[in-house]
Structures are given as C-alpha cells and as structure tokens.
Amino acid sequence: METLSIVEVAAAVIVKPDGNFLLTCRPEGKPYAGYWEFPGGKVEAGEAPLHALDRELQEELGIQLIKAEPWITRTFTYPHATVRLHFYRITEWYGIPYGRENQLLSWQLPCHIEVKPMLPANTAVLRALMLPPVYAITHAAEIGVDASLRQIRQAFQNGLQLLQIREKTMDESLFLSFSEQVITLARNAGAQVLINTDTTFRHKMNAINADGIHLSSTQLMALTAQPGLECGWRSASCHNAEELYQAEVLGFDFVVLGPVYPTLSHTDTKPLGWQKFAALIRNYSLPVYALGGMSCNDLKTAQEMGAHGIAIMRRITEL
Numbered sequence: 001m002e003t004l005s006i007v008e009v010a011a012a013v014i015v016k017p018d019g020n021f022l023l024t025c026r027p028e029g030k031p032y033a034g035y036w037e038f039p040g041g042k043v044e045a046g047e048a049p050l051h052a053l054d055r056e057l058q059e060e061l062g063i064q065l066i067k068a069e070p071w072i073t074r075t076f077t078y079p080h081a082t083v084r085l086h087f088y089r090i091t092e093w094y095g096i097p098y099g100r101e102n103q104l105l106s107w108q109l110p111c112h113i114e115v116k117p118m119l120p121a122n123t124a125v126l127r128a129l130m131l132p133p134v135y136a137i138t139h140a141a142e143i144g145v146d147a148s149l150r151q152i153r154q155a156f157q158n159g160l161q162l163l164q165i166r167e168k169t170m171d172e173s174l175f176l177s178f179s180e181q182v183i184t185l186a187r188n189a190g191a192q193v194l195i196n197t198d199t200t201f202r203h204k205m206n207a208i209n210a211d212g213i214h215l216s217s218t219q220l221m222a223l224t225a226q227p228g229l230e231c232g233w234r235s236a237s238c239h240n241a242e243e244l245y246q247a248e249v250l251g252f253d254f255v256v257l258g259p260v261y262p263t264l265s266h267t268d269t270k271p272l273g274w275q276k277f278a279a280l281i282r283n284y285s286l287p288v289y290a291l292g293g294m295s296c297n298d299l300k301t302a303q304e305m306g307a308h309g310i311a312i313m314r315r316i317t318e319l
Contacts, residue, residue, distance in 0.1 A: 006075070007083045010053035011040035013071065013129065014090040014097070016107065021129065022097060023115060024060070025104040031080055036106070037119045038087070039097075049086040057093075062100050067092035070306040072128060073283040076121035085121060086283070089303070128287045131254060132161040133299060133309035135289045136316045137196075138182070141169045145178055152182055155319040156189035164214045164235075164311075166196040179208040194233055212253075217243050226250045237291070239269070241280055248285055256311045257281065259292020265313070278305040 014022040023036045041056035043049050054065045071087040099105055106115050110129035118126070136155060140148035152163065163186065165179050179195060186193045192211040212233025215223075220236040220243060227234055227250075234252045238244045239259075247255045257280065259271050271292060272280070281288045287308035290298065294310040296318045302310050312318070 005082075007081050008043035008049065008052075009040060009083050009085045010043055010049040010056065011038040011085045011087050012053055012057060012068075012090045013038060013087055013125075014093065020107040020109055022061075023106050023108055023118075024099070025106075025115070026119075027101050027103045031078070032119055035117050035119045036115045037122060038125070040085075043086070050088065053086075053088055057090075060100055060103070061095075061097040061105075063093045063095040063097050065090060065093055069303045070282070071308070072125070072285055072287060074121060074125060074285050078120075083121065085125075087125065124285075127253065128308070131287055131308060133303070134160060134296070134319065135162050135164065135256065135309060135311040136160055136319070137164045137166050137311060137313040139166070139313050140178055141167055145174075148178075149181055149185070151316050153185050155316050156185055156191050158319045160189075160316075160319050161191045162194070163191060164194045164196050165210075166214070166313075168196070176208060179210070183208055183210065192233070194235060220246055220250075220252075223250060226252075239272075244280060244284060244286075252286060254287040254289065254308065256289040256291040257307075258290060258311075260290050260298075261293025263292045274301065274305055277307075281306050 022039060024039045026033050026035050026037060039057060039060055040053055041060070043052040050068060053068065057063050057065060068088045068090050071089050073084060073086050075082065075084045097105060108114060110126060113126060138148055138152065163182065165182055167175055167178065170178065183193050194212040194214045195208070195210045196214040196216070210232070212235065213227060215236040217237045217239055220238070235254050235256070236247050236252055238247060238255045238257045244255065244257065257277060259269055260274060260277050262271050277290060288306070289309050289311040290302040290307045291311040294312045295315045299310050
C-alpha cells in the first residue's frame with residue numbers, strides 16, 4: 001500500500017489588537033480555488049516553519065514578521081494530500097497586507113465569520129480562536145462563597161470571558177447554588193462557564209446550564225470515548241505527554257498543562273518549568289493553557305512558549 005507523504009505547511013494567524021484576524025481567498029489555478037484560509041504556504045526541504053512563514057508572507061502579502069509565537073499544529077488529509085499545518089500567532093509585522101497574487105483579503109472575528117467557504121482543515125482552528133487568553137478557576141471552598149462571588153463579579157466586569165467552577169469538596173446542593181449564581185454573573189457579562197465535576201457531570205451541567213465541562217487527568221485517562229455532550233466545550237487537566245495524547249485522541253477542545261510553578265494545590269507535584277512545558281506542547285494540536293502559580297504577568301511568556309494562554313486561580317483579583 002502506498003503511503004502518502006505529509007506536506008509541511010506554515011500558517012499565520014495575523015491578529016490585530018481588537019481581535020480581528022486575517023483570512024485570504026485561494027486564487028484561481030490552485031486546489032480549492034475560492035476557498036478562504038489562513039495565509040502561509042509550503043515549508044521547503046530543510047527549511048524551518050517560521051522561516052517559511054516569513055518568506056510566504058512577504059511573497060503573498062508584502063509584510064515582514066516582527067513577532068511570531070508558535071500556537072497549534074494540525075494535520076488534515078485532503079483527497080490530494082495530507083498536510084501538517086504549523087500555526088503561528090502574528091501580533092506584530094511590518095507593512096500593510098495586500099494581495100500580491102491578486103487574492104482577496106478579509107479581516108474577521110472568530111465569533112462572526114462572514115466569508116465562505118472555508119478550507120475544511122480550518123474548522124477546529126476557528127473554534128480554538130474563540131478561546132480567550134485567560135481561563136480562571138474558582139476556589140470558593142478556600143476563601144468562602146461570598147468572597148469568591150465578589151472576586152468573580154469583579155473579574156467579569158474587568159473582561160474575564162472563561163471560568164471553570166472547581167469545587168470538589170462542596171456538597172451537591174451548595175455546588176449547584178454557587179454554580180447558578182456564577183452562571184448568572186457570567187450571562188450578564190457575556191462570559192462562559194465550565195464545570196469541573198465527577199462522573200455525574202452531565203446531570204450537573206444540564207441542571208445549571210453550563211457551557212462545557214472540565215475533567216481531571218484521572219477522569220480523562222479513564223475515558224474510552226469522547227464525553228457525550230451535545231454542545232459546549234470539552235477540556236481537561238494534563239500533567240504529562242500521555243495525558244496530552246489522550247485528550248488529543250478523544251477530540252477535546254483544549255487542555256490545561258501544569259503545574260509550571262510550585263502551587264498550593266499540588267504541593268507533592270514537581271513543577272514542569274517553562275522549558276519542559278514548551279517541549280511537551282511542541283507541535284501539539286490542541287490549545288493549551290499554562291497552569292500552576294500563574295499570574296497575568298506570565299501571559300506573555302506562556303504564549304512565547306506556545307501556550308494559548310494562562311489558567312489562574314488565586315490571582316483572579318489581578319484581572
């Protein structure tokens with residue numbers, strides 16, 4: 001049986017400060033002409049993906065990279081080829097993008113894509129772009145429900161968009177009451193809430209109308225199939241390569257990985273540190289939040305290491 005070789009491709013998510021990112025339309029004469037995609041192109045033999053991306057963006061858009069961060073790597077099989085797409089987030093560049101190959105360009109927001117059709121390989125990528133850079137986690141059992149709700153309300157007012165309810169020691173009635181209050185605050189702020197709970201998560205999620213679930217690494221490794229949710233985010237905690245692989249195979253939307261620094265929650269766990277963190281997620285297909293001792297000051301470093309963003313618990317007041 002003939003084995004198709006994988007075509008290495010470098011792709012750019014060129015992002016403006018307001019969140020708009022650039023899409024380009026494939027010109028006539030290329031496969032999937034008329035389809036929209038992220039700019040970029042084929043990596044030549046012996047060429048580093050980032051070097052290829054810089055070259056392609058100059059050739060296609062007339063811009064030069066200033067700041068590029070590794071993001072996710074997705075593999076997709078088309079009828080004509082299997083491609084491995086190395087995505088980079090581009091936040092600084094020199095020049096004004098224009099279609100040097102007479103291709104159309106369009107700035108879009110992740111939650112409201114107006115151009116179509118999109119290349120099939122980009123469905124998961126567009127969903128990943130809807131994730132914000134900060135993922136907060138509750139600790140009401142530690143500081144009290146009232147104090148936690150005050151912190152959460154303030155964080156939502158300050159722009160927090162994604163929150164995980166993680167209250168493993170609460171009894172079910174208090175958990176549901178607390179969760180309902182948090183979700184009310186989230187709905188008023190246009191934010192989303194995931195719940196971290198046990199094997200009855202579907203019942204609890206439906207009861208409080210959450211936006212998704214977050215599983216512990218133990219729950220993740222016990223799964224043999226993707227959690228059966230009709231909609232919503234599926235996320236999990238990971239600490240090593242095996243758990244990252246499990247989340248990837250089961251089609252989760254994103255993961256948190258840590259601890260990067262020592263934490264009060266995992267005093268018996270050796271921190272990964274940034275270098276090991278970066279090595280674990282290199283060429284990984286899912287967005288990853290860095291977890292463990294994070295503060296807002298760590299966001300820049302986390303993204304430089306390939307993370308989508310940071311997950312924070314006790315420093316939610318920094319938001």
